[in-house]
Amino acid sequence: MTYFAKPKLLRPDTPKNALGYTRRDYEGAISSLCAGCGHDSISAAVVQACFDLDVEPHRVAKLSGIGCSSKTPDYFLGNSHGFNTTHGRMPSVLTGAALANRDLIYLGVSGDGDSASIGIGQFAHAMRRGVNMTYIVENNGVYGLTKGQFSATADKGSKNKRGVVNTDSPIDLVALALQLGATYVARSFSGDKEQLIPLIKGALRHRGPAFIDVISPCVTFNNHAGSTKSYDYVREHNDAVNRLDFILPRDQIEASYAPGELRRVVQHDGSILLLRKVKTDYDPADRVGAMNHLQERHALGEIVTGLLFVDSTSESMHRHLNTVEKPLNQLGDAYLCPGNSALEALNASLR
Amino acid sequence: MKPTDIGAPDYLHKVVDCQWACPAHTPVPEYIRLTAAGRYSDAYMINWHSNVFPGILGRVCDRPCEPACRRGRVDAEPVAICRLKRVCADLKDDIRHRLPKPPAQKNRKRIACIGAGPASLTVARDLATIGYQVSIFDSGKSPGGMMRSQIPKFRLPDSVLDEECGYIINLGVDMHYEHWVNSLRDVLAAGWDAVFVGTGAPRGRECAVPGRQEAAAHIHIGIDWLANVSFGHTTKTEKRVIVLGGGNTAMDCCRSARRMGGEDVKVVVRSGFDEMKASPWEKEDAISEGIPILNMLVPKEFKHDNGKLTGMLFEKVRAEYDAKGRRSLLPTGEPDVLMECDEVLIAIGQENSFPWIERDIGLEFDKWGLPVLNPTTLQSSLPNVFFGGDAAFGPKNIITAVAHGHEAAISIDRFCRQRDLLRRPSPLTNLVSQKMGIHEWSYDNNVSEESRRKVPTKTLDKTLLDIKLELEIGFDPFLACAEADRCLNCDIATVFTDKACIECDACVDICPTECISFTANGEEDDLRGRLKVPAKNRDQALYVSDTLKTGRVMVKDENICLHCGMCAERCPTGAWDMRKYFYKTAAAGAEAPRK
Ligand SMILES: Cc1cc2nc3c(=O)[nH]c(=O)nc-3n(C[C@H](O)[C@H](O)[C@H](O)COP(=O)(O)OP(=O)(O)OC[C@H]3O[C@@H](n4cnc5c(N)ncnc54)[C@H](O)[C@@H]3O)c2cc1C
Numbered sequence: 026m027t028y029f030a031k032p033k034l035l036r037p038d039t040p041k042n043a044l045g046y047t048r049r050d051y052e053g054a055i056s057s058l059c060a061g062c063g064h065d066s067i068s069a070a071v072v073q074a075c076f077d078l079d080v081e082p083h084r085v086a087k088l089s090g091i092g093c094s095s096k097t098p099d100y101f102l103g104n105s106h107g108f109n110t111t112h113g114r115m116p117s118v119l120t121g122a123a124l125a126n127r128d129l130i131y132l133g134v135s136g137d138g139d140s141a142s143i144g145i146g147q148f149a150h151a152m153r154r155g156v157n158m159t160y161i162v163e164n165n166g167v168y169g170l171t172k173g174q175f176s177a178t179a180d181k182g183s184k185n186k187r188g189v190v191n192t193d194s195p196i197d198l199v200a201l202a203l204q205l206g207a208t209y210v211a212r213s214f215s216g217d218k219e220q221l222i223p224l225i226k227g228a229l230r231h232r233g234p235a236f237i238d239v240i241s242p243c244v245t246f247n248n249h250a251g252s253t254k255s256y257d258y259v260r261e262h263n264d265a266v267n268r269l270d271f272i273l274p275r276d277q278i279e280a281s282y283a284p285g286e287l288r289r290v291v292q293h294d295g296s297i298l299l300l301r302k303v304k305t306d307y308d309p310a311d312r313v314g315a316m317n318h319l320q321e322r323h324a325l326g327e328i329v330t331g332l333l334f335v336d337s338t339s340e341s342m343h344r345h346l347n348t349v350e351k352p353l354n355q356l357g358d359a360y361l362c363p364g365n366s367a368l369e370a371l372n373a374s375l376r
Numbered sequence: 377m378k379p380t381d382i383g384a385p386d387y388l389h390k391v392v393d394c395q396w397a398c399p400a401h402t403p404v405p406e407y408i409r410l411t412a413a414g415r416y417s418d419a420y421m422i423n424w425h426s427n428v429f430p431g432i433l434g435r436v437c438d439r440p441c442e443p444a445c446r447r448g449r450v451d452a453e454p455v456a457i458c459r460l461k462r463v464c465a466d467l468k469d470d471i472r473h474r475l476p477k478p479p480a481q482k483n484r485k486r487i488a489c490i491g492a493g494p495a496s497l498t499v500a501r502d503l504a505t506i507g508y509q510v511s512i513f514d515s516g517k518s519p520g521g522m523m524r525s526q527i528p529k530f531r532l533p534d535s536v537l538d539e540e541c542g543y544i545i546n547l548g549v550d551m552h553y554e555h556w557v558n559s560l561r562d563v564l565a566a567g568w569d570a571v572f573v574g575t576g577a578p579r580g581r582e583c584a585v586p587g588r589q590e591a592a593a594h595i596h597i598g599i600d601w602l603a604n605v606s607f608g609h610t611t612k613t614e615k616r617v618i619v620l621g622g623g624n625t626a627m628d629c630c631r632s633a634r635r636m637g638g639e640d641v642k643v644v645v646r647s648g649f650d651e652m653k654a655s656p657w658e659k660e661d662a663i664s665e666g667i668p669i670l671n672m673l674v675p676k677e678f679k680h681d682n683g684k685l686t687g688m689l690f691e692k693v694r695a696e697y698d699a700k701g702r703r704s705l706l707p708t709g710e711p712d713v714l715m716e717c718d719e720v721l722i723a724i725g726q727e728n729s730f731p732w733i734e735r736d737i738g739l740e741f742d743k744w745g746l747p748v749l750n751p752t753t754l755q756s757s758l759p760n761v762f763f764g765g766d767a768a769f770g771p772k773n774i775i776t777a778v779a780h781g782h783e784a785a786i787s788i789d790r791f792c793r794q795r796d797l798l799r800r801p802s803p804l805t806n807l808v809s810q811k812m813g814i815h816e817w818s819y820d821n822n823v824s825e826e827s828r829r830k831v832p833t834k835t836l837d838k839t840l841l842d843i844k845l846e847l848e849i850g851f852d853p854f855l856a857c858a859e860a861d862r863c864l865n866c867d868i869a870t871v872f873t874d875k876a877c878i879e880c881d882a883c884v885d886i887c888p889t890e891c892i893s894f895t896a897n898g899e900e901d902d903l904r905g906r907l908k909v910p911a912k913n914r915d916q917a918l919y920v921s922d923t924l925k926t927g928r929v930m931v932k933d934e935n936i937c938l939h940c941g942m943c944a945e946r947c948p949t950g951a952w953d954m955r956k957y958f959y960k961t962a963a964a965g966a967e968a969p970r971k
């Protein structure tokens with residue numbers, strides 16, 4: 026934890042993106058999380074992803090619930106829109122915002138407590154409705170903000186800081202997202218930015234509900250021996266199915282791979298997901314296969330990571346509901362509120 | 377790359393860019409912090425020990441530290457290191473009681489120093505304080521050498537020179553003024569235990585073009601003229617003055633002429649503006665005093681009317697560079713330029729000359745007329761004769777003369793004690809954590825974003841009328857504090873303990889200048905290219921850790937680290953720590969480490 030803001034002094038060779046922004050322009054307020062918290066790494070990965078994608082900060086809306094994880098939107102994209110909702114209610118506020126204005130990029134940030142405990146109903150419905158969003162859960166297996174109680178994602182048998190063993194079965198949000206119809210589903214680790222950043226980029230450019238479960242160690246309450254969400258445990262049990270390279274349509278593809286090693290997924294906007302296989306028989310287009318693989322590996326104590334499922338033909342809620350294209354705030358009062366006679370006419374048509 | 381050994385003698389010293397660049401290795405950030413804290417006398421003493429003349433250097437040092445200063449790599453301008461030195465000299469209390477006293481018991485060794493410039497005075501100080509009897513011989517009437525005879529009083533008042541030379545002379549140094557040494561053979565015959573030659577580079581270069589002899593009455597060699605001005609023999613100039621040359625001497629000549637009746641004073645230089653030898657600030661000062669600098673003009677002829685100078689003719693040239701980057705100046709073919717003038721000052725360079733050293737006494741000179749010296753020990757081919765300052769390797773500056781003085785004093789002491797001269801005493805170093813609490817450090821780690829403060833000056837209408845009136849007023853305590861705050865504390869080193877690191881990336885993410893990376897190890901070139909921001913400045917080291925748990929290494933590019941300590945504040949395990957590195961050069965009398 027640091028009291029003062031990062032000094033504005035920049036190295037002269039600071040990299041700039043196509044918009045002329047530096048990475049620093051995508052940062053937010055100085056983080057007040059514990060030193061070494063995985064959540065801060067995820068914030069840095071979001072910054073890097075938005076920098077790489079030349080995202081215009083004012084086109085992003087970041088929404089979160091309550092928790093250390095849900096505080097993080099204050100620490101990145103300081104020039105974007107933000108909404109810090111009540112505990113577990115981020116998905117519905119996000120859904121509402123998306124309905125009102127489809128022009129923004131929606132980034133939901135939540136915790137395992139926020140999404141798998143109090144907000145699990147909201148989580149489920151946002152996934153099944155196909156909201157066009159990137160939904161990141163910063164998963165540390167505990168309620169960090171309230172001093173480290175086990176959350177619903179804590180593994181059975183995992184020990185807390187004082188040695189007490191968790192006896193409840195865990196909720197796997199990845200499995201839920203797959204089952205509920207999310208069209209881009211991934212898991213990663215805050216300590217592996219090389220894997221995480223491309224996954225975030227792919228999600229931000231995906232149409233439909235993109236969900237990323239990021240294991241993010243709580244250094245203060247859940248980083249001891251016996252925890253299954255510690256830096257050491259996750260590093261030892263990380264079982265990646267593939268590595269993703271995210272490629273914008275404008276970029277040249279330089280890497281060359283042996284045939285069969287590579288899978289190419291073109292998203293709706295022309296961006297390309299290049300998946301380098303780590304597990305030869307893993308098919309990220311197979312939802313049921315993904316669910317099975319997840320269960321099998323989990324039974325062996327492994328943490329499956331990578332881009333687990335992607336459906337590049339996905340559609341979003343707007344298509345399902347046939348919503349108006351223009352953001353509501355651009356439609357004008359007369360159009361939004363056509364007046365008594367229009368209401369009368371509507372009522373009459375239903376009589 | 378191999379893991380970096382930060383215990384290696386120069387590793388952390390190099391990170392303190394200013395101290396590394398200072399020939400006398402003054403602990404700059406330490407005195408800057410003391411200055412900010414209002415501890416002017418303490419700051420002065422730190423300076424005095426390393427550079428001997430803080431008040432003088434705080435006004436006129438060539439400041440090799442400032443172009444090296446780290447702040448200049450992340451901000452428009454470096455810290456005003458030099459002028460902060462002046463602050464501690466100006467605002468200190470009486471420090472005489474803090475100066476060392478020469479030991480009551482002398483060691484019976486007698487040392488002669490020839491010349492009373494900064495080099496000899498430094499030798500005298502270092503040796504007098506450890507029991508040597510030092511005698512200084514100088515042809516002039518007062519101490520200081522060219523600091524007194526050349527540097528104009530509006531840059532360096534006599535009072536400052538008197539004070540700081542006095543501190544040394546009062547150590548019981550025997551001063552022999554108005555004593556021109558005309559034979560080294562005689563000096564050697566007098567049985568001194570060692571002789572130090574600090575006679576400077578006293579001869580000004582000539583400009584031998586037609587008309588020089590005929591119009592000689594109004595043409596002067598710059599350094600001779602400046603000495604005459606300093607000692608009051610010359611009190612005015614003609615109205616239209618041309619100064620030839622692009623170095624600091626030329627700047628002092630033109631600015632002096634401006635103060636002595638010169639109304640139309642200009643500087644004419646062979647080379648381009650940027651290649652001029654004069655420091656940028658000297659050029660700025662001259663220009664601000666209404667003196668134009670004209671470039672790419674080569675003197676061709678002094679025009680005169682029966683010996684009365686009327687003007688000067690110049691040929692226009694352009695620079696051309698060959699494949700090796702060597703420059704030649706070629707005529708542009710345009711018509712020559714005639715400039716009317718009444719007086720010319722020639723300031724196109726200085727040379728060594730040792731007319732008083734016999735060439736048959738075994739003292740070797742090289743083909744440029746410079747003594748053959750061991751570059752480390754400054755010993756000449758006569759074992760008991762040592763050189764330093766401008767006399768050693770040609771004209772440099774005061775701080776180099778001081779640095780030579782320290783080294784020569786070490787050599788003379790070892791010579792007199794029959795020790796191996798090449799085995800040098802080691803510097804004193806110290807590395808201590810500055811952690812006081814979770815977010816508390818014993819230094820101000822919050823980086824100032826302010827820009828460099830300007831030194832207040834007196835108005836030109838006053839200073840142009842009085843050549844002895846010092847132009848600069850110096851920082852007051854508030855300006856000094858604001859300027860000191862800009863220093864990045866480069867001596868507070870980032871020290872990494874690989875065993876403690878859990879590779880959480882917190883330090884990578886927080887570093888404001890993105891200088892920390894965790895990546896696979898490799899050869900230096902490869903590694904430099906693979907960092908979060910590629911490390912292009914090869915003059916600055918990479919700090920590489922041992923292999924970590926994930927098989928990667930931590931690599932820190934020292935180049936643009938702000939020493940803000942954010943990495944250490946963010947590190948959950950204390951793998952980063954901020955430790956103060958103190959480096960003090962060895963002084964004469966210290967023992968060399970055992971082999
Ligand atoms: C115009 C001018 C401006 C300068 N401005 C700066 C500046 O702003 N900052 C800076 O750092 N440097 C400056 N310098 C350079 C600086 O003055 C010298 O580098 C420095 O003084 C060298 O010190 P020194 O001890 O080697 O000898 P000097 O200072 O040259 O002193 C040598 C002394 O030895 C005496 N001497 C010589 N031969 C004999 C003899 N045979 N017998 C007896 N006495 C003898 C001389 O009279 C002189 O007093 C300037 C130089 C000039 C010419």
Ligand SMILES: Cc1ncc(C[n+]2csc(CCOP(=O)(O)OP(=O)(O)O)c2C)c(N)n1
Pocket residue numbers: 091092093094095112135136137138139140143163165167168169170171176
């Ligand atoms: C309605 C409501 N119930 C309970 C709380 C108390 N509370 C605050 S944060 C939190 C858990 C947060 O856990 P998680 O989402 O995992 O975030 P973390 O701090 O672990 O990142 C709880 C239960 C609350 N703020 N509001």
Ligand code: SF4
Pocket residue numbers: 057058059061062063064093094165169170242243244245246
């Ligand atoms: S309590 Fe845990 S989750 Fe919260 S900031 Fe600290 S380390 Fe992060």
Ligand code: SF4
Pocket residue numbers: 392393394395404405444445446447454455457862863864865866867
């Ligand atoms: S910032 Fe301070 S310590 Fe660093 S080089 Fe400049 S003056 Fe020296």
Ligand code: SF4
Pocket residue numbers: 061876877878879880881882883884943946947948949950951952
């Ligand atoms: S913050 Fe500390 S523990 Fe974390 S990566 Fe940096 S040095 Fe290692």
Ligand SMILES: [Mg+2]
Pocket residue numbers: 092094136137138163164165166167168169176
């Ligand atoms: Mg949590």
